[in-house]
Amino acid sequence: MTKTLLRALAGETLETPPVWMMRQAGRYLPEYKQVREKAGDFLTLCYTPELAAEVTLQPIRRYGFDGAILFADILLVPDALGADLWFVKGEGPRLSTVQGEKDFEALKPAADVHERLSPVYETIRILRGELPADTTLIGFAGAPWTVATYMIAGRGTPDQGPAHTLKNCDRQVFDRLMQRITDATIEYLSAQADAGAEAVKLFDSWAGSLEGPDFEQYAVQPARRIISALKERHPGLPVIAFPREARAAYEGFHAATGADCVALDQSVSAEWAAEVVQPAGCVQGNLDPSLLVTGGPPLISETKRIRDAFSGGPHIFNLGHGITPDADPDNVTKMLEELRG
Numbered sequence: 029m030t031k032t033l034l035r036a037l038a039g040e041t042l043e044t045p046p047v048w049m050m051r052q053a054g055r056y057l058p059e060y061k062q063v064r065e066k067a068g069d070f071l072t073l074c075y076t077p078e079l080a081a082e083v084t085l086q087p088i089r090r091y092g093f094d095g096a097i098l099f100a101d102i103l104l105v106p107d108a109l110g111a112d113l114w115f116v117k118g119e120g121p122r123l124s125t126v127q128g129e130k131d132f133e134a135l136k137p138a139a140d141v142h143e144r145l146s147p148v149y150e151t152i153r154i155l156r157g158e159l160p161a162d163t164t165l166i167g168f169a170g171a172p173w174t175v176a177t178y179m180i181a182g183r184g185t186p187d188q189g190p191a192h193t194l195k196n197c198d199r200q201v202f203d204r205l206m207q208r209i210t211d212a213t214i215e216y217l218s219a220q221a222d223a224g225a226e227a228v229k230l231f232d233s234w235a236g237s238l239e240g241p242d243f244e245q246y247a248v249q250p251a252r253r254i255i256s257a258l259k260e261r262h263p264g265l266p267v268i269a270f271p272r273e274a275r276a277a278y279e280g281f282h283a284a285t286g287a288d289c290v291a292l293d294q295s296v297s298a299e300w301a302a303e304v305v306q307p308a309g310c311v312q313g314n315l316d317p318s319l320l321v322t323g324g325p326p327l328i329s330e331t332k333r334i335r336d337a338f339s340g341g342p343h344i345f346n347l348g349h350g351i352t353p354d355a356d357p358d359n360v361t362k363m364l365e366e367l368r369g
């Protein structure tokens with residue numbers, strides 16, 4: 029196996045960690061903005077394989093990252109389940125809401141998602157033909173809780189309040205929704221692997237708002253179900269789990285879910301994670317993305333600190349969350365120079 033990212037996922041400790049960035053294809057890149065303009069609409073960009081493949085490749089050409097993440101969005105699964113999805117410029121996503129049994133009954137069965145999502149599989153096939161031989165193609169989906177928070181509220185929310193309310197007040201509908209998303213996610217990621225994704229990542233961006241038994245039931249268990257179903261269908265397919273802001277619950281997350289790699293946000297210290305999380309398997313992270321806006325000596329010293337902290341075990345260098353539109357593309361080059369020497 030020559031791809032460094034796959035070697036790290038398999039548990040190998042490498043001299044220089046493989047590197048990629050969450051949201052590496054995005055608005056901080058002038059070439060992305062150009063294609064985005066041409067597509068007109070963000071969803072059109074996601075569902076047009078040639079354009080989605082092009083923006084996936086842009087950061088690989090510019091920086092030579094070890095991993096290419098498929099260009100798509102976690103909200104394509106609700107879209108494929110029949111929740112109308114649109115994006116409001118400068119504000120974010122909007123969807124029809126799921127607030128009770130009637131809304132839930134209107135959703136499509138999990139097996140039907142392929143109809144809407146087939147252009148995504150085509151993007152993956154194009155990419156496998158065009159990526160450099162040493163670049164790993166990463167597919168992804170949102171984890172059920174995070175996807176549910178958008179489906180229930182119909183938009184992003186600061187505290188995931190509507191999803192907590194449905195969970196606490198109508199547990200039956202909430203659990204059926206979680207199960208539907210879980211099943212759809214297995215279908216979707218499995219089809220991504222069939223199309224050529226070499227690893228997949230589950231984004232649980234709002235896992236941190238689940239406390240105690242809720243974290244176990246709605247962050248750990250769905251991840252475990254998805255990972256075990258995927259491994260049954262695709263033996264050896266590596267899975268990265270990202271229970272963002274899990275804090276102390278990052279400990280044990282590999283074992284509890286079967287994930288090959290656990291991605292860490294910037295709120296946990298690399299030194300702590302190296303001691304208690306990394307012994308269980310590969311870790312990914314966790315540079316503060318704001319350093320790519322501000323740059324300077326702190327960007328260099330933090331890059332070095334994180335690399336050094338994780339140097340004793342398998343590590344994929346990444347940010348703790350997505351790169352932001354106001355980041356300076358030259359700061360990414362400086363981060364890479366520090367990492368790769």
Ligand SMILES: Cc1c2[nH]c(c1CCC(=O)O)Cc1[nH]c(c(CCC(=O)O)c1C)Cc1[nH]c(c(CCC(=O)O)c1C)Cc1[nH]c(c(C)c1CCC(=O)O)C2
Pocket residue numbers: 049050051052053054055064070097098099100101102103119120121168184231233350
């Ligand atoms: C919660 C979430 C979403 N999408 C995603 C998450 C999980 C990760 C995280 O926590 O950031 C994941 C995602 N979204 C996108 C990718 C593509 C691959 C990559 O990382 O480069 C990935 C992996 C493209 C995107 N997804 C979106 C953009 C910006 C759209 C544009 O170009 O106008 C991109 C490049 C839009 C999006 N998509 C979403 C929101 C809330 C928004 C609006 C906010 C924003 O604009 O950043 C949902």
